[in-house]
Amino acid sequence: MKVSMERSTLLRAVSQAQSVVERRNTIPILANVLIEAEGDTVAFRATDLDIEVLDRAAAMVERAGGTTVSAVTLHEIVRKLPDGAQVVLAEDTTAGRLTVTAGRSNFSLATLPKEDFPVMASSEYASNFSAKAGVLRRLFDKSKFAISTEETRYYLNGVYMHVADGEDGRALRCVATDGHRLARIDAELLSGAEDMPGVIVPRKTVGELRKLLDDDDADIAVSVSETKVRFATSDITLTSKVIDGTFPDYTRVIPSGNTRKLEVDAGDFAKAVDRVATVSSERSRAVKLQLDEDRLVLSVNAPDSGNAEEEIAVAYGDEPLEIGFNAKYLLEIASQVDRENAVFLFNSAGDPTLMREGSDTSAVYVVMPMRV
Structure with missing residues (x-):
């Protein structure tokens, strides 16, 4: 594999990947980002076995191929390179190294075989719909502060996304609570979301998702199954397992007689x-x-x-x-x-x-x- 990329494009892709990687893990391959080059794009994939992020970026691909390298180390190198630098990533298969070259800077990083990298199994999604980034950002941003950090009540460690009866008919709703406070946010029910199963989106996924939602008018493809949820833009796909648990009946907590x-x-x-x-x-x-x-x-x-x-x-x-x-x-x-x-x-x-x-x-x- 040999590719050439502009530093800012590479940095964006690698930052998204390295933020998913767990700093402390006992499986070395999980500290790495999988880099695959083909055609005129390079795909960067990272996972902690619960969340997987895939970021595709445009590049000049001189030689197709793939390898895995430490996500944190690569991110630190690219972050410290000068703006506008042209970065060349080249794999030396015989030495098991990846060289990173930009101007007079040259780095040689240890790699692990791409065959060892765990790719999250794709699942059949019961519901697929499209939402504006601004709508999703409001739903998650306004509810996430109430997510519980108590590990024993694991079913409260995320945002419960589901379809519910709102003030003006059925709505796409996000709810979070930690037992002391509760947030319930409604948005218009989107076409394709009517039969969506209710899922608890984990706290870490909510944090990673926020990075996809900067452009209010961007379309986000949302896919939901009983066990997974996926959010995708034209470049980035974020797939996550959902919390396996039952969210409590929050409606009983919301007072109706306060005058x-x-x-x-x-x-x-x-x-x-x-x-x-x-x-x-x-x-x-x-x-x-x-x-x-x-x-x-x-x-x-x-x-x-x-x-x-x-x-x-x-x-x-x-x-x-x-x-x-x-x-x-x-x-x-x-x-x-x-x-x-x-x-x-x-x-x-x-x-x-x-x-x-x-x-x-x-x-x-x-x-x-x-x-x-």
């Missing part, structure tokens, strides 16, 4: 929470919200380091209420609001609180209160 309504500028609210939480060294310090007519007082009492209080003007016309929340959870939920106003719906100091963006019901968040 006390608070409307507040989302930006002002987030900044005020951040300011009063500064006096506490504990990440989980409770912020107390004292609500009275058109008035909200935020306060933190940290016996070790001090107290803080801030008052902000709000729209609130119900009975006075005192309720406490984890400052970190409040900030994460408030930061999801794209519109100017955040609407909080309360019941009592001990019940879950609902939050949405203005009058938009396609994004709903739930947060559990804390004792203060």
Whole structure:
């Protein structure tokens, strides 16, 4: 194999591949990226046995072939090469090395046989549809903060993507929860997605997927089966196993009888929470919200380091209420609001609180209160 590529094209392809590779693994081949050159394209494939990414890039292929080389080492080399450099990758089959040449720089890297590289088995997908990158980005970006990191509740370690009944008919929905907060985001149901099986997309896959969704208008081909999910652009294909588990019935957690309504500028609210939480060294310090007519007082009492209080003007016309929340959870939920106003719906100091963006019901968040 011998190919010549522009440095920026090679860097993009290799960065996507090396981010999937697990730094600590006991199988040497899994630290490598599989490089295959044919025609006028080079394919870079990496896997951790749960996720596989395949990135195709244009190149001048002088000699077709394939090999595997350390993904992290190749990425570091290409990253440090000067912009605009022309990079030549050439395989020396007799020595079992891959030479990387750019200008006066020359590297020789150890390789492993491409035959040893595990390629994820292709499966039959029950549902295939196309979605705009902007739609998928909103679904996953607004829900991923609530993914649980608790390994014992593995079925909460991802985003549950499924078809559900929304406010305006059936919708493509993403839900994540860790038991303390919940995010439920709806988008218009796309043609071909009607019979999609509900799947839990793992946290790592959600992170890798984000790199495919930068161009709002790009079309992403989505394929879903009971065991795998695949997202593909014209150049990159990301395939992942889904979490083998049953996502809990989240609808029972979303309160429907909360009538006390608070409307507040989302930006002002987030900044005020951040300011009063500064006096506490504990990440989980409770912020107390004292609500009275058109008035909200935020306060933190940290016996070790001090107290803080801030008052902000709000729209609130119900009975006075005192309720406490984890400052970190409040900030994460408030930061999801794209519109100017955040609407909080309360019941009592001990019940879950609902939050949405203005009058938009396609994004709903739930947060559990804390004792203060």
